[in-house]
Amino acid sequence: MHLSIVTLIVGIAILAALAFEIWLDIRQIRWIRWHREAVPAAFAGRITPDEHRNSIDYSIEKLRASMNNAVATSALTLVLLVGGVFGEVAQLATRLAGEGYLAGLLLAAATFLIFAAAELPFSWWRTFRIEQKYGFNRTTVGLFITDIVKGAAVAVVLGTPFILAIDFILRNVGDLWWLAAWGLYIGFNLVMLLIIPTFVMPLFNKLEPIDDVSLRGRIETLLARCGFRSKGLFKMDASKRSGHGNAFFTGFGPSKRIVLFDTIIASLSAEELEAVLAHELGHFKLKHIVKRMLTMLVTSLIGFALIGWLIVQPWFAASFGVSASLPLASLILAMLVLPAFTGWFRGFSNWRSRVHEFEADAYAAGQTNGADLASALLKLHKDNAAPSTTDPVYSTFKHSHPPTAERIARLQAA
């Protein structure tokens, strides 16, 4: 144990953030359980009482799992930071590999592995218990394991040069290292945006051009009408993992592409698919993507500046039993400490995201047909077994999308 005023404050911050999460989850569980027996008015005639009850039971199981996950992650963070275990792992890395780059890499890998191992049982439970029970899971045990192995390989290949470069900057740049590290981080993200859609995603899924000629023609007409150029229109075999449906735009420049899950192609009509894509196009046309990227630029700059200030404070690393001889150890330590204090801002970004969703819905209604979007939203809502009612406080902090009923109501009013 390394009890000091610093570890005490960090410990309290971790517990406060956890308590807030659990308070929200419990509110939501109580709310939806309370509304389990009656289909909300907005969905009357659209979902059956059985579908409604099923979606509530499914949501409650997911909320309980997420609470357990949050408790485990917070407990682990407390043990690492307040319990001094992170300091011991850092010492072990220097004992094994000295104070050079290899020690930094070892410590980064160990930290990553500790959190990944803690996450594994929860991921297993979600996939093979909850998703399985409600009929969404298509992942086999073999695929689950292959995904982990491939994910680890990708993390090693992409993460190693990044960590070495950050360590190099830490050791050589001097006071303004955090500014250089921020520049590297932004560059790394841009490279990922090029690499992930073109090289990484195909490792996990089969992406093939959409072969349905009429659907293709319809989407290409929509893209031309909205003045959007993409480098490809793909269908992804998401159904090998889950029955849930989705569609997304990804990449930039030569890697810019539109991906539709095969599950969504199977469940939506051509008109509904067009409306969903028009919504996604709305995010581009209304500059939501650019705004999100600018926010990321600014918040990550603030984050790096904070870390830059934090790790040169003489009390910081010492409070957690971490020796200053391994610069990367202090950086990783700061990255473990900061989320306990910054998690509170997530409510704000969710609020902004909900505003953007309404705007993109309105754009889609203007470019296509609002009624098609409304029926698509309802189908996706049912396919995902989303609860048709939600605690307003929970929703304010946690939901990046407005409730389906509100989105449909606005589309119908327009």
Ligand SMILES: [Zn+2]
């Ligand atoms: Zn959206």
